[in-house]
Amino acid sequence: MTALDNPNSDLFDPNASSQEDAGPEPVVYLVDDQQAELDLLQRWCSQEGLKTETFNQAEDLLKLLHADSHGCVVADLRMPRLSGLELQAEMSRRELTIPVILVTGHGDAENCRAAFQQGVFDFIEKGFRHEEILHAINSAIRKHRRDRFRHQVRKEALDLLRKISPRETEVMLLLAGGSPLKGIAQELSISVQTASKHRGSIFTKLNIDNEVDLYKMLLAAEVNLDVGPAALIPPAP
Missing domain, CATH: 3.40.50.2300 (Response regulator)
Incomplete structure (x- = not known):
């Protein structure tokens, strides 16, 4: 455990x-x-x-x-x-x-x-x-x-976050910022259904159930949410 x-x-x-x-x-x-x-x-x-x-x-x-x-x-x-x-x-x-x-x-x-x-x-x-x-x-x-x-805790959180794809990272940041699926779809020029699929994939990969758990994991990973998707997750040592 x-x-x-x-x-x-x-x-x-x-x-x-x-x-x-x-x-x-x-x-x-x-x-x-x-x-x-x-x-x-x-x-x-x-x-x-x-x-x-x-x-x-x-x-x-x-x-x-x-x-x-x-x-x-x-x-x-x-x-x-x-x-x-x-x-x-x-x-x-x-x-x-x-x-x-x-x-x-x-x-x-x-x-x-x-x-x-x-x-x-x-x-x-x-x-x-x-x-x-x-x-x-x-x-x-x-x-x-x-x-x-x-x-x-940080190491375990980062190990999980490194499973997230670049597109899922974009969705994840918007979710963590409180954006609804409709807003995410508009922001990324994708359908609401696609945004929902990305959210489900993120939750599965991170073994979490909701946006609150997602925010907790990002806090545990001590990532800078202001740097943008490309630089969010540091590479594995």
């Missing part, structure tokens, strides 16, 4: 339980060259029921992470070889979307600004309470679940 099997489900509510519960068990990847810091964070995470993996250097984490890694990374900003910022940059280069939380004993505005500009999820100074870091970790995990869910 796919995320689009029930077109009436709420695919866009960030608090929806289907999103919160989706995916494998998350892992908190802890990276710090100070073993005492790692042990403390691992103990706090374990008390929260979170699965962890620990690393003394970022290079070892990069050997393990892959596109399907789920959870979040908590890394020290300053490490002897690869810093936390350099780790984030390398993860971005590899298109690894798992959120990164940077912790540092040397917080300053410049590093904080650079971290957020680079896409770091959170930036926390050491000396934090365990409630603060656990809140950040749980927030990062929830965000990653939502992002993964939306990515999967």
